[in-house]
Amino acid sequence: MEDHAAIRAALRHAGIQLVSVTENIEETASGRLVEGIQALMAEFYSANLAWEIRKGITQKAKMGGWPTKAPIGYLNVREKAAGKEIAKVVLDPERALLLREAFRLYATGEYSLPALQATMHAKGLTSPYARTPGAPVSVSKLAEMLARVFYTGVVQWGGVRYPGQHKALVPQGLFDRVQETIRARDVAGVRQRRHEHYLKGLLHCGECGWRLSLTLAKGTYLYFYCLGQRGTARTGCRQPYILAADAESLVEDLYRRIQLPASWVERLTEELEAEIVERQAEASDRRVVLTKTLARLAEERGKLLAGLLCEGHPARSPEDRAGPDPGGGAGRQDGARGGRGRPGGPARRAAHRDPARRQLPRRVSEGATRRPTTLQRRRAPGRLHQGSEDLPGGVLGGLRASLLTPGFE
Secondary structure (H helix, E strand, C coil): CHHHHHHHHHHHHCCCCCCCCCCCCCCCHHHHHHHHHHHHHHHHHHHHHHHHHHHHHHHHHHCCCCCCCCCCCEEEEEEEECCEEEEEEEECCCCHHHHHHHHHHHHCCCCCHHHHHHHHHHHCCCCCCCCCCCCCCCHHHHHHHHCCHHHHCEEEECCEEEECCCCCCCCHHHHHHHHHHHHHHHHHCCCCCCCCCCCCCCCECCCCCCEEEEEEECCCEEEEEEHHHCCCCCCCCCCCCEEHHHHHHHHHHHHHHCCCCHHHHHHHHHHHHHHHHHHHHHHHHHHHHHHHHHHHHHHHHHHHHHHHHHHHCCCCCHHHHHCCCCCCHHHHHHHHCCCCCCCCCHHHHHHHHCHHHHHHHHHHHHHCCCCCHHHHHHCCHHHHHHHHHHCCCHHHHHHHHHHHCCCCC
């Protein structure tokens, strides 16, 4: 209603009059009343339609369905059930295993998001929604995917989580480890800076609690120092600088004194064994997918080569399409004898079908002198054969000479 009032005020200010041929809209009190009622009805219709759509989407999410475009690793499909089409989300056979591998690699804590993006793109993970085919998944999208509970078989809609009908792509344990890695990186603040060290961003000052940072002294020696000694947030910390090697020794001594409880060792052993079995199963599934992909590519390659060969094959001549000459018996007799007499016999037709054989008579004519074709047609097949032997070198001699010629192809 507010939009309608603003538009009408703008039109009146510009001196424009609204005229309708189907509705009683006039610049009178009754006309403005009718116009206002119609604007209210249109606003109610729009708001009610939006509410019904939101209600339907929310109801589908409560039932475990996914009402929008499927995330990377899944596909939107439609299946018929009881005469109706039902939209479902299924695993993407090309990207599902790669996406699970991305979760596993990031859970190790050895990959940053840019490094994980490059690694997974090298393994074949691409974005199906990118404008450029084969483009990698962006770093921001990869970070969003790693934190998405949808991959554990849960549908989150409107801040509420519901059990999903789709198959889980990532186990809950692996997803929890990924979230712990994300939180640890946020707290630790590990960043790629000028000075690399495996303890960078992980050590804190024992006096003021601020994080220890790295500095390179004289271009050779690495030192840890408290950030509370520099910048605007000074805490008055007086702790001296410490060599990186000394900090490493202190951390090693701390780890030597740490002993895992027996229950932890047993639980970790069970988790590692389960992960090994899961990796073997995934490797087998990945091998099946790659085998099918190779077979499909080989089939497409064969079809492509066959198409190229068909394009290079010459079309049949009208004489071939017409078939053998139905006229005189001599032609039929020549065809019965193997096509040696008439050029229109089976031998001539075979030459038309085979480009290599079709070129041979032309090379032979260059190497040997043949008699006119009209004379050869009038002779009997035996006489023609005998006459060819009288030629200098004969037909075979001319063919042999042309084969020995360097210009023969």
